[in-house]
Amino acid sequence: MTDYDAIIIGGGHNGLVAAAYLAQAGQSVLVLERRDIVGGACVTEELFPGYRVSSCAYICHLLQAKVIDDLRLREHGFAVYQLEPARFQPYPDGNVLVFWDDVDRTVEGMRHLSAHDAAAYPRWLDFWRRAAGLIHPYFLTAPPSLSELVARARRTGDEDVLETLLTRSMADLVQAYFESPWLQGATIQAHDVGDPAAVGSAFCQSYIRCDMYSRPEDCGIVRGGMGTIPQAMLRSAEQSGATVRTGVSVRRVLVEDGAARGVELADGEVIASRVVLSNADPKRTYLRLVGAEHLDGAFRRQVGRLKTRATYLKFHAALRELPDFSRYLGPDFDPRALAYIKICPSADYFAHSWDDALHGRPSRSPVMEVQIPTVYDPTLAPPGQHVMSIWVSYAPVQPRDGTWDTLRRPVGEHLIDTLATYAPNLREAIVDWSLFTPWDLEQRVGLTDGNIRHLDIVPSQFLTQRPLPGYADYRTPIEGLYLCGAGTHPGGEVTGAPGHNAAAVVLRDWAG
Template identity: 50%
Template structure:
């Protein structure tokens, strides 16, 4: 047994592991981070996926990173540079129509009015409704998770009980249909995310999490150097506080004695002791792979298996000779380049994509978010052309027929064909491409089922329905996206877990 003793060992150097390490080290704790891959960042990383092209391999848009975390870790002072994506979203439709979402409300109304005048007039009511709903949840991002009673009390105080009731009981389709008559506008206004079924009663509630950016802002940013710049600067901050980071150091097992975590054993066989152990890995992976079965008390193993990780997304990356060309939709457009294109023709498309995913079938007409970082960031390549990445809704982690190894090529070709229906030069401008299924995301980033927020953000796994920072195992904690408030690049779970530990584990 090595005689190095740490106050805390953190399993995984994803961004939340780094944030937790920073706050623990800043409070004077001797901290070690063990990361299985050869670089930090987890799902917030830049990787050279094509020769000479550095790509944000998983997360590709910064919109929810907590300002407090950013300030405390000095990310801007270290060099973090971000470019506001403006216009934030362009929607093309197959009948040749289009719409923009702008940061400016009047310009968005103008754009909706070109599709439907009635819907344009309802837009400010819609914004007001979601602002009230997000106001009930956003104050808890950097606190322990609230109970529903806490949220009710808040709603009472602000006179928003009816709003809360509506979100708890309505489906997303109900809410959209109450406001808008045009299918295009309904789909444009909603973030149907992990719920994957906009008709589900109560589906509106957890989607509140996706309707606000960090610190009340609504900006979407391309990070210079890719999303890995965020975690690169976070690692710098950890090291500056005396924290130690070891890459290529996969943890094989958390050591437990008398019901308490006492350290870790690496796959290399090396063992290290610590007063407490924190897992940045997702909860299912944590309990499935990091413990000897006898070390999991009660029915913890079975409960972990029941956690929901069934909503899968795919990622498609390519190098293009020229950016996606949507000029055919835009007579005389002379605004800034369009770098974010969303193909979301109707709420039925979301519903069908969700149903296909649940049936284990690759989606025939996925919702596609195209993003072209090279329109803002010249540092990603010196080889010319453009990088385009697509985040696609949805894809099953496990196929009903065949394996992803057998079908990856065919499904990727299908995505190219589908996108080309909306973006005419898409297929012809592609030089090389790769398709990442949820299964591929699991192999690469180590996230069970490729569930991008570690656990699906659905009503039963929202707020205090997420996993607690402390666990039934003594001196063992969770700090990743499976805890409150959720995945996305926020830094909030890492921040909250560290503060919880500092409060409760002297």
């Protein structure tokens, strides 16, 4: 006897996407979300009375067009503000870079800093377009093996790009293209690899740069905050017949004779199903939700060794006025320039940020991606006021000295001090602020180690290796148990791709 065809543990955006596709295919589906809201790491929350923020994910850039269209997310309320300029980057010496959609305009603004770098910038973009072009075709398919990737690169004439990705680091690349600290600081990035000098940092950056293939009208600040996306997915899934329950935590996956039979909730309720999909991260699923007796010890140890060490901070503030960047933008600047501000003065600054985290220290040179969404979307704050959020790289999972509880305040103060060196009125502008540490992200969202992409996107956990070699197809060692979250191919970020792909595999397995 089963109650549902499919139970989905977790109403993160991927769980909802999987639910919508399965329900569209006529299956009876139940989503169980432990929080009172759906969305997981993609939510809008009122952290301060009257001020709403995208409390985790803040920019929509990789949400797959097919998912948007298949789930009719626009009809269900999804809309974005495209950013123009795309980004503004101030430097301590008073210099500034503004990145526009129009490459010529961006290049024009770079010339006064370095004619060499201005000339190199279009080639840099071209390199990443070719690099992402190798990975992007696999977002909604099975991941390619290395030999398939090589074969594609040969076909598309991008073997040189693939070779560069596999053999050089982001630091190598940034230095090869740019000579000035300003451009190097603006372009350095290593995401979950962390160390920009590590080989693999460029390869994994190609995943994030797949946003060059997203439709422009799908990228930007989401109207109503990122929570609008799962709300639209929820409506789509429910319209197709799925049931979604919030405020219910799954205690364990019920396994009999090596096969998943349903779930038991924290209050003891048992619900039976033909299959179970877990939107929780792989470590949480295998090490907490599936009893140790149902998994091989070696497999569990392999899961325990999965890398979840690249962690970040999320700072939020309610503002009574905009930070004053007139030193950089002139007295009458267009406030929309403040939608996305990046603070990273040099490649060394970035490297120090990772080095601190690696040694258990909150970063003394925090790399900050600052978003003030209210310059586009005034509905998020009281009239004339603003919200500001900062995504900060990097932070240790656990600090070496002290606890996140004791460090939360001084670390938050350091972020404010750092940003105030660029915008002197910042302290007076802040009505209230809060900081999410990796510990807070784990408690709130259920992310193991606060890992924003469930597992680090590093070469050993990318493509056919994600989450584990032999299990990159959403199936698990337990029959009828599937993974459908960011810890699976293609990876984290708000893409909808793992949910889409996992549902397709479930339906294929049912079709026999």
